[in-house]
Amino acid sequence: MDALKHSDNAVDGTPESVWQAWGGFDALPELRPDALVPLHGKAVFVAPHPDDEVLGMGGLMVHLARLQRKLALVAVTDGDASHPGSPAWTPERLRAERPIETREALQRLRAFNVEVSRLRVADGKVRQSEHMLRDHIARHLGADDVVITTWRFDGHPDHEATGRAAAAACVQSGATLVEVPVWAWHWSSPGDTRLPWGRARRLTLDSNTHARKRHAVEAFSSQLEEDASTGHKAVLSQGALAHWLRPFEVYLV
Numbered sequence: 001m002d003a004l005k006h007s008d009n010a011v012d013g014t015p016e017s018v019w020q021a022w023g024g025f026d027a028l029p030e031l032r033p034d035a036l037v038p039l040h041g042k043a044v045f046v047a048p049h050p051d052d053e054v055l056g057m058g059g060l061m062v063h064l065a066r067l068q069r070k071l072a073l074v075a076v077t078d079g080d081a082s083h084p085g086s087p088a089w090t091p092e093r094l095r096a097e098r099p100i101e102t103r104e105a106l107q108r109l110r111a112f113n114v115e116v117s118r119l120r121v122a123d124g125k126v127r128q129s130e131h132m133l134r135d136h137i138a139r140h141l142g143a144d145d146v147v148i149t150t151w152r153f154d155g156h157p158d159h160e161a162t163g164r165a166a167a168a169a170c171v172q173s174g175a176t177l178v179e180v181p182v183w184a185w186h187w188s189s190p191g192d193t194r195l196p197w198g199r200a201r202r203l204t205l206d207s208n209t210h211a212r213k214r215h216a217v218e219a220f221s222s223q224l225e226e227d228a229s230t231g232h233k234a235v236l237s238q239g240a241l242a243h244w245l246r247p248f249e250v251y252l253v
């Protein structure tokens with residue numbers, strides 16, 4: 001994820017209780033994972049930072065693994081900029097440990113056969129590698145495949161650059177693009193017209209899937225613990241986590 005550095009409500013964000021009181025999510029058409037990814041297609045998850053694949057898309061990964069669809073993960077950065085200036089969490093340590101957290105999280109999702117490609121782009125600088133990323137994604141895509149990634153207008157530069165690269169790769173290959181708002185739940189609010197609600201679909205997570213996702217999120221301890229060496233709070237606040245731990249996920253199709 002890596003903390004959001006700009007946008008409205010960037011500090012406190014819209015509380016999840018406000019989203020839940022809204023009721024607009026109940027009106028969204030349900031996403032059907034079996035219909036989304038054809039039997040012979042592949043689902044390619046593209047994560048700007050280690051944890052985006054679980055926070056935004058973990059429930060869908062559980063469903064698709066259960067359906068025995070082919071799964072791939074493109075890990076764009078290793079998230080080495082999440083603790084600027086920290087003596088304990090240096091970029092080197094983050095580059096070593098955050099990919100291990102993702103590996104553990106995938107196990108907890110029971111997504112055992114995910115083909116992972118790790119691009120090691122510098123955290124915060126995805127825009128500079130956008131064309132390389134587009135070409136990498138497009139290289140292995142067929143028209144039956146589906147790319148799931150962060151929304152092009154999510155409010156975090158890496159999320160947006162990743163979304164743009166994935167969208168361009170889908171245009172090149174004829175694959176289907178599905179986008180996921182991650183930080184948007186933080187900076188936007190119910191009914192916000194900046195979100196393309198007409199494209200929004202809801203994936204309800206049954207209790208088993210929801211529990212797996214919760215357990216997988218807990219694997220990202222570097223993002224969940226306070227940093228004693230700087231006195232900084234956890235990168236992912238409890239308030240922000242509440243959005244991603246809803247018993248449903250929202251996708252833009």
Ligand SMILES: [Zn+2]
Pocket residue numbers: 001002048049052156159
């Ligand atoms: Zn991220």
